[in-house]
Amino acid sequence: xxxxxxxxxxxxxxxxxxxxxxxxxxxxxxxxxxxxxxxxxxxxxxxxxxxxxxxxxxxxxxxxxxxxxxxxxxxxxxxxxxxxxxxxxxxxxxxxxxxxxxxxxxxxxxxxxxxxxxxxxxxxxxxxxxxxxxxxxxxxxxxxxxxxxxxxxxxxxxxxxxxxxxxxxxxxxxxxxxxxxxxxxxxxxxxxxxxxxxxxxxxxxxxxxxxxxxxxxxxxxxxxxxxxxxxxxxxxxxxxxxxxxxxxxxxxxxxxxxxxxxxxxxxxxxxxxxxxxxxxxxxxxxxxxxxxxxxxxxxxxxxxxxxxxxxxxxxxxxxx
Amino acid sequence: xxxxxxxxxxxxxxxxxxxxxxxxxxxxxxxxxxxxxxxxxxxxxxxxxxxxxxxxxxxxxxxxxxxxxxxxxxxxxxxxxxxxxxxxxxxxxxxxxxxxxxxxxxxxxxxxxxxxxxxxxxxxxxxxxxxxxxxxxxxxxxxxxxxxxxxxxxxxxxxxxxxxxxxxxxxxxxxxxxxxxxxxxxxxxxxxxxxxxxxxxxxxxxxxxxxxxxxxxxxxxxxxxxxxxxxxxxxxxxxxxxxxxxxxxxxxxxxxxxxxxxxxxxxxxxxxxxxxxxxxxxxxxxxxxxxxxxxxxxxxxxxxxxxxxxxxxxxxxxxxxxxxx
Numbered sequence: 001x002x003x004x005x006x007x008x009x010x011x012x013x014x015x016x017x018x019x020x021x022x023x024x025x026x027x028x029x030x031x032x033x034x035x036x037x038x039x040x041x042x043x044x045x046x047x048x049x050x051x052x053x054x055x056x057x058x059x060x061x062x063x064x065x066x067x068x069x070x071x072x073x074x075x076x077x078x079x080x081x082x083x084x085x086x087x088x089x090x091x092x093x094x095x096x097x098x099x100x101x102x103x104x105x106x107x108x109x110x111x112x113x114x115x116x117x118x119x120x121x122x123x124x125x126x127x128x129x130x131x132x133x134x135x136x137x138x139x140x141x142x143x144x145x146x147x148x149x150x151x152x153x154x155x156x157x158x159x160x161x162x163x164x165x166x167x168x169x170x171x172x173x174x175x176x177x178x179x180x181x182x183x184x185x186x187x188x189x190x191x192x193x194x195x196x197x198x199x200x201x202x203x204x205x206x207x208x209x210x211x212x213x214x215x216x217x218x219x220x221x222x223x224x225x226x227x228x229x230x231x232x233x234x235x236x237x238x239x240x241x242x243x244x245x246x247x248x249x250x251x252x253x254x255x256x257x258x259x260x261x262x263x264x265x266x267x268x269x270x271x272x273x274x275x276x277x278x279x280x281x282x283x284x285x286x287x288x289x290x291x292x293x294x295x296x297x298x299x300x301x302x303x304x305x306x307x308x309x310x311x312x313x314x315x316x317x318x319x320x
Numbered sequence: 321x322x323x324x325x326x327x328x329x330x331x332x333x334x335x336x337x338x339x340x341x342x343x344x345x346x347x348x349x350x351x352x353x354x355x356x357x358x359x360x361x362x363x364x365x366x367x368x369x370x371x372x373x374x375x376x377x378x379x380x381x382x383x384x385x386x387x388x389x390x391x392x393x394x395x396x397x398x399x400x401x402x403x404x405x406x407x408x409x410x411x412x413x414x415x416x417x418x419x420x421x422x423x424x425x426x427x428x429x430x431x432x433x434x435x436x437x438x439x440x441x442x443x444x445x446x447x448x449x450x451x452x453x454x455x456x457x458x459x460x461x462x463x464x465x466x467x468x469x470x471x472x473x474x475x476x477x478x479x480x481x482x483x484x485x486x487x488x489x490x491x492x493x494x495x496x497x498x499x500x501x502x503x504x505x506x507x508x509x510x511x512x513x514x515x516x517x518x519x520x521x522x523x524x525x526x527x528x529x530x531x532x533x534x535x536x537x538x539x540x541x542x543x544x545x546x547x548x549x550x551x552x553x554x555x556x557x558x559x560x561x562x563x564x565x566x567x568x569x570x571x572x573x574x575x576x577x578x579x580x581x582x583x584x585x586x587x588x589x590x591x592x593x594x595x596x597x598x599x600x601x602x603x604x605x606x607x608x609x610x611x612x613x614x615x616x617x618x619x620x621x622x623x624x625x626x627x628x629x630x631x632x633x634x635x636x637x638x639x640x641x642x643x644x645x
Contacts, residue, residue: 103426
């Protein structure tokens with residue numbers, strides 16, 4: 001691989017993946033206990049993409065993601081306390097408690113939000129990337145979306161327009177095999193979504209999305225290509241969603257074994273094996289995991305203790 | 321203050337040119353907006369002055385064009401998107417209605433979305449069901465959107481200046497029949513506040529609340545009615561969101577009668593909201609039921625049949641005589 005992070009960075013990734021995993025565990029359990037309503041869309045099993053891709057970006061780059069975006073927000077460095085408070089719709093939440101699980105945002109971190117309409121944020125990311133190009137500020141925009149989004153018109157229109165205008169954009173597709181219940185083979189007639197890129201004139205690559213090093217490698221190359229003025233790249237990361245679509249989704253998969261085949265390749269123990277093979281002691285990994293758990297337990301406690309937004313603020317923020 | 325006779329198209333052009341000179345971040349997106357000057361020529365000369373980076377002709381993809389507009393807008397580049405016919409708002413509506421209108425709210429005020437969609441009503445030209453609609457009521461129904469719908473050049477310029485400077489998601493509804501109509505426009509930079517109707521004609525007997533393409537037919541009706549001693553007060557609402565509810569009610573309290581006129585189809589049109597505004601705010605003053613003059617609830621046909629669908633000056637006159645009975 002061209003991009004070889006040092007051990008300190010790799011260990012940070014390890015802790016980030018556990019941070020996301022524990023955050024999602026707490027999100028699901030909090031939802032099931034009735035601490036918040038609506039829904040929540042966990043990314044358990046997909047942590048390596050948020051972490052590997054996130055590490056390929058500069059702090060001044062911009063990220064836009066989907067409702068399955070807690071991991072991207074955490075990888076971007078958003079405060080778990082304010083994220084969990086947002087899930088619980090509290091006034092201390094990153095969006096002031098009126099966005100909830102699907103509308104996380106922290107402009108100070110150039111995290112331009114998660115979006116709840118499938119693929120609708122992709123052209124918006126195109127516009128953000130176009131602003132970079134017009135301002136000549138050297139920034140790159142990364143947009144995350146699932147396999148389902150790649151069947152939407154907004155995705156195809158943006159592939160065309162972003163490539164035509166050579167905007168500094170990285171398309172990161174998290175192909176987790178399902179759009180709610182419909183498997184990709186019933187929605188997409190080709191093996192790899194990255195093949196879509198060919199017809200639009202941009203590079204497309206498919207990587208193992210359960211290994212942060214592979215994701216990092218591909219997204220780094222794509223970001224550099226974009227920064228050099230080469231335009232967008234489509235990076236497809238193959239992965240698996242362990243949970244159902246959302247915390248309120250019911251229903252069975254047609255073939256449970258098939259649906260969960262990638263669960264056997266849990267990105268976290270796999271990465272831990274890699275680290276151990278490179279001399280990291282198990283105790284160090286345990287210590288990181290414990291720290292990630294503590295961070296999230298504190299975040300949940302903070303969220304639980306926070307107040308709901310005051311009723312008189314319900315009309316705030318409609319217009320500038 | 322000096323004025324010049326400008327067409328509505330020229331006035332819109334002038335407002336945009338003025339603001340693009342003032343703010344180098346303003347971007348125009350759309351199709352056929354470059355050298356071609358816009359489908360109806362509103363952007364004449366802008367491409368030459370501001371160049372292809374700022375006057376961006378793009379591929380035919382309204383959803384992505386509007387989505388890119390939202391992305392530019394939240395990045396501090398106010399964007400004006402031209403949607404060639406109002407009928408095609410359907411294609412751009414997710415970006416406008418689900419994204420631009422709500423983003424500032426659901427992100428707790430962290431973003432500003434200075435994005436305007438300019439789009440014309442293109443009716444009475446025989447273009448049929450997919451090129452002739454007035455869909456402003458759809459847009460009024462979305463909290464978070466401004467809906468501006470001027471009837472003349474001066475208002476178009478002043479309201480557009482306000483919309484650009486205010487920096488909120490705005491649907492700016494133009495009208496193909498009004499593009500060439502000339503009226504005196506201030507040379508000065510005179511923004512017009514949103515949510516303030518204009519009394520186009522004063523009268524004591526009946527209020528006609530209208531906007532856009534029905535202002536002129538309503539004024540024509542008022543002239544005929546005045547010959548018979550019926551004095552109409554014609555309100556040009558100018559913006560539907562915000563709606564000048566106080567102004568509507570003040571006039572109805574004075575006249576005691578209300579006719580609402582618009583070219584959109586009747587059912588669930590803006591007229592229903594305007595009528596109910598008077599019911600809630602001026603019921604005790606009403607001396608007759610409120611009547612609506614609107615297009616028939618049909619897809620717009622082509623050819624001679626279209627004349628049966630659209631309302632005209634005579635329809636307004638008939639409605640006024642009815643509320644005077």
